Amino acid sequence: MLDIKLIRSNPEKIKAGAKKRCIDVDALVDDILKIDEERREVTGKVEKMKAEQNAATKKIPQMKKAGEDTTQLMAELKTLSEQIKAADSELGELEEKQKTLLLSLPNMPDDDLLEGGKENNKPIRLYKEQPKFDFEPKNHVDLCENLGMIDYQRGAKLAGAGSWVYRGMGARLEWALLNFFISEHLKDGYELILPPHMLNYECGYVAGQFPKFTEEVYWIQNPTSNDKKFMLPTAETALVNLHRDEVLSLDELPRKYIAYTPCYRREAGSYRSEERGMIRGHQFNKVEMVQYTAPDKSDEAFAELVEKAERLVQQLGLHYRLSKLAAGDCSFSMARTYDIEVWIPSMGIYKEVSSASNARDYQARRGNVKFRGADKKLQFVHTLNASGLATSRVIPAIVEQYQNADGSVTVPEVLRPFMGCDIIK
RNA sequence: GGAGAAGUACCCAAGUGGUGAAGGGGCUCCCCUGCUAAGGGAGUAGGUCGGGUAACCGGCGCAAGGGUUCAAAUCCCUUCUUCUCCGCCA
Numbered sequence: 001m002l003d004i005k006l007i008r009s010n011p012e013k014i015k016a017g018a019k020k021r022c023i024d025v026d027a028l029v030d031d032i033l034k035i036d037e038e039r040r041e042v043t044g045k046v047e048k049m050k051a052e053q054n055a056a057t058k059k060i061p062q063m064k065k066a067g068e069d070t071t072q073l074m075a076e077l078k079t080l081s082e083q084i085k086a087a088d089s090e091l092g093e094l095e096e097k098q099k100t101l102l103l104s105l106p107n108m109p110d111d112d113l114l115e116g117g118k119e120n121n122k123p124i125r126l127y128k129e130q131p132k133f134d135f136e137p138k139n140h141v142d143l144c145e146n147l148g149m150i151d152y153q154r155g156a157k158l159a160g161a162g163s164w165v166y167r168g169m170g171a172r173l174e175w176a177l178l179n180f181f182i183s184e185h186l187k188d189g190y191e192l193i194l195p196p197h198m199l200n201y202e203c204g205y206v207a208g209q210f211p212k213f214t215e216e217v218y219w220i221q222n223p224t225s226n227d228k229k230f231m232l233p234t235a236e237t238a239l240v241n242l243h244r245d246e247v248l249s250l251d252e253l254p255r256k257y258i259a260y261t262p263c264y265r266r267e268a269g270s271y272r273s274e275e276r277g278m279i280r281g282h283q284f285n286k287v288e289m290v291q292y293t294a295p296d297k298s299d300e301a302f303a304e305l306v307e308k309a310e311r312l313v314q315q316l317g318l319h320y321r322l323s324k325l326a327a328g329d330c331s332f333s334m335a336r337t338y339d340i341e342v343w344i345p346s347m348g349i350y351k352e353v354s355s356a357s358n359a360r361d362y363q364a365r366r367g368n369v370k371f372r373g374a375d376k377k378l379q380f381v382h383t384l385n386a387s388g389l390a391t392s393r394v395i396p397a398i399v400e401q402y403q404n405a406d407g408s409v410t411v412p413e414v415l416r417p418f419m420g421c422d423i424i425k
Numbered sequence: 426g427g428a429g430a431a432g433u434a435c436c437c438a439a440g441u442g443g444u445g446a447a448g449g450g451g452c453u454c455c456c457c458u459g460c461u462a463a464g465g466g467a468g469u470a471g472g473u474c475g476g477g478u479a480a481c482c483g484g485c486g487c488a489a490g491g492g493u494u495c496a497a498a499u500c501c502c503u504u505c506u507u508c509u510c511c512g513c514c515a
């Protein structure tokens with residue numbers, strides 16, 4: 001959520017920010033300002049009446065004590081009370097309306113971001129070279145099936161298209177990756193969190209996924225209650241809500257968390273034919289990093305998160321690309337995002353394994369997460385997140401980039417202690 | 426799933442319709458003493474919204490949201506959370 005005071009004082013800036021994201025919010029901003037003005041006017045009216053009511057109400061017990069007749073005053077106050085009620089409900093509607101509109105404004109992109117969508121994403125660097133094979137390389141679907149690592153058939157039997165079963169060395173590779181990621185993060189002093197996977201609506205709202213993307217998650221509706229929960233689409237949704245409605249002290253910052261969870265996504269409308277195998281599934285495993293920082297420290301934290309995510313991919317020895325996303329490709333809540341994409345030889349493209357973002361105070365405003373600064377004043381914290389990493393894109397990259405002519409796959413060195421073997425065959 | 430009890434500030438806690446939400450602990454500052462402990466005094470309801478250049482003025486606030494009333498921490502309803510007991514259960 002953006003600061004209404006910023007919108008009030010500099011609406012053109014907000015409009016220009018959205019334009020960079022290829023979103024036109026001109027009419028929306030104008031509407032917000034119009035309602036804001038109306039809201040403030042009604043607020044003044046209501047508060048004046050309430051002040052009058054409070055003053056008069058205090059007189060009644062005094063008059064009663066003195067034996068005076070209060071019926072006339074009480075009658076007058078009844079009228080006033082009715083007027084207040086009417087004006088108050090008008091005010092409530094205006095506030096509600098304003099909030100709804102405010103929520104549909106995306107975060108402001110950072111000044112240095114390029115305008116436009118995906119096509120303007122800018123590669124910052126490449127790591128290693130594209131692997132060359134002196135044999136006909138296989139794709140990860142065939143490799144995984146041949147090696148008994150992933151069972152797509154039975155995954156579909158159990159849960160439909162877009163679901164798979166990890167088995168044998170596949171399951172062990174998956175688990176080794178998660179262990180490797182977590183142990184690296186622990187070395188860097190991050191606190192491990194295992195959050196609930198079913199979250200209440202408020203969590204999605206604070207993270208910035210709702211109300212816009214309520215249809216992209218799975219909802220749990222119990223037959224005997226109205227209680228509704230959703231399956232988290234990323235652990236970020238849980239982690240940025242850990243300190244919702246809290247005031248952190250300056251010496252508690254930065255807070256550095258990691259969480260392992262499966263991520264549950266409906267992925268409605270995606271093209272399965274182009275993304276065979278594990279590239280896009282309804283459930284995939286991910287270790288997520290989240291930091292809460294003071295505003296002046298968030299750039300530093302962002303650099304740290306990018307570096308950490310990169311380091312993991314480097315340690316796995318995978319060829320990847322780091323890109324700075326153009327404004328229009330950053331997600332709704334984020335002021336800036338860098339993607340790390342690994343090379344999938346069979347597809348001939350790079351696929352995201354980590355997305356590092358700085359939300360600045362956008363999520364903190366929605367979740368009311370503050371800290372008390374050195375000057376004792378309350379301010380919103382900054383929240384940042386980065387995957388570290390999502391396994392479902394790493395495994396295809398590993399099996400394809402590390403495949404051998406005989407169809408076996410060499411295990412990256414850093415994973416061997418976790419796997420207990422050097423080669424999958 | 427059923428029954429009951431509770432939710433007031435950093436903590437404990439009083440408060441069953443009426444002017445400023447008691448009291449204690451802790452914390453901060455001051456005084457006395459001065460090695461410590463003890464004692465005395467003052468402060469400790471924040472936050473947010475609206476108005477104002479500002480000092481300041483005003484609205485809201487007793488888990489959350491509604492309702493009754495001239496007036497609600499207090500009465501009524503709904504929801505949430507915690508605790509106790511019962512049932513079911515991996």
